[in-house]
Amino acid sequence: MGKGQTHWDSRTAFILAAIGSAIGLGNIWRFPYVCYKYGGGAFLIPYLFALFTTGIPLMILEFSLGHKMNAAAPTAFARVKKKYEWIGWFALGVSFIITCYYAVIMGWAANFLKFSLTLEWGQSYAETKEFFFGNFLGLTESIAHFGSIKGWIVLALVFCWIWILASVWEGAKTVSKVVYVTVLLPWAILIVFMIRGLTLPGAFEGLRYYLTPDFSALLNLEVWAAAYTQAFFSLTLGFGVMIAYASFLPRKSDLVNNAFIICLADAATAFVSGIVVFSTLGFYALQEGKAVADVVASGPGLAFVTYPAIINALPASRLFGVLFFLMLLTLGIDSAFSLTEAVSAGIMDKWKLSRKKVNFSIASIAFFIGLVFCMGSGLYWLDIVDRFMNNFGLIIVALLECIVLGYFYNLEELRQYANKNSEIRVGKWWNVLIKIVTPLALLVLLSNEIIDRIKGAYENYPRWAEFVGGWFVLLLIAVTALLLTRKKEARD
């Protein structure tokens, strides 16, 4: 570990921090919709299969690498072989870019927390839609029209960065304390919403849409691809976060059981979120006299348009508004500070710089890049960058992890290392998953994405915009990763 790196206060703190990093906005606004869209309850079969054949094995791999090498991603890969160090920097580059816009989304949630005190977003669905896209974001008619920077979003962005910096002020030592609030509070709110949701009229009609299995969907390859995508993206894998977090563990630590606990907790939270989302959607559909299928939404549209409209219809709507956006904020903050911590640990490991200086530099640069997403066209750019960072950046990192550690390193030694202090031991099947099954699944996802991008630009954005926000950013990260690898490290 680098100068000034700290350890977790306890095993519980580590597990909560890793769970907090894994559980993010996607658990609330992506999983329920994906499950509903791809076969309802039947989707859980490919999802659990993907979780056990890709998610958990990759989590064990990242934990073992970080813990064995006792370093964040770049130094951990450099200790495998110097020429692989760039993979670690590439992972951190992707993390850094994601943090830039993730903090902006948190800024939206902070603003909506304030709006919920007065239900400023209007009454009907049409009003909440106009409020979010028009009044609040000032969304321009196309990506070519940049629009102006929205002051209230910038102000909230400053607030979020101060919060992130405070959370990682002394690294794992501070995070160990913060996670007791930022992980347990959103869980508590989720339970409150689940109880409220299930006691609303129409709730079970909503659940019918969410859970009724359509087994014919299992024959559709697209459903399996969606399951692997969901299982992989939901766990903060390929970011270098889990490698850094594992390096903060004491030497005699369990790695395998921790990985199982974290992955299952993430999946359980996503499943419960589905109950919350669909029970309230069922209620809302009943209120509006529509079918549930007509009110289903995902992504920011669910959180900032549909949910405000649902909250309006609830008794004690202001209270539920505050609770909902507080839940989004606290869900987002763990993911945001884990990404920041991973980047900062990588830099500290190599150049032995002071934590405060590194963190402040990361926050400042990320803040200025984040201003792009605070403009009128910010949502379009966010959409493109997010797609490329996830569907190319993260998949490439995870694929390289599997290939390098599976074929150019002694994977069996890594398996024995993971088993050394673990309560659950992984058998040789893990080697097969890392060497064959996981890379194969990732390769299929990557090939699908490449074919889609050749066929047409993402979401019909202009090609130039796709190039600037997608390919160019990826290229920039790759070049920076190579330059950082060449840069000499500090001597002790």
Added chain:
Amino acid sequence: MPISAIIVLVLAVGILFGGLTYCCSKAMSHRDVKKDAD
């Protein structure tokens, strides 16, 4: 809700929360053993 949806609900809760309980109990018992050894 149809019976198939209820079965999915029970199975999902059983696998996810059952698995989680099993792993957490393993972690707790391991801590006890370590304490005893100390």
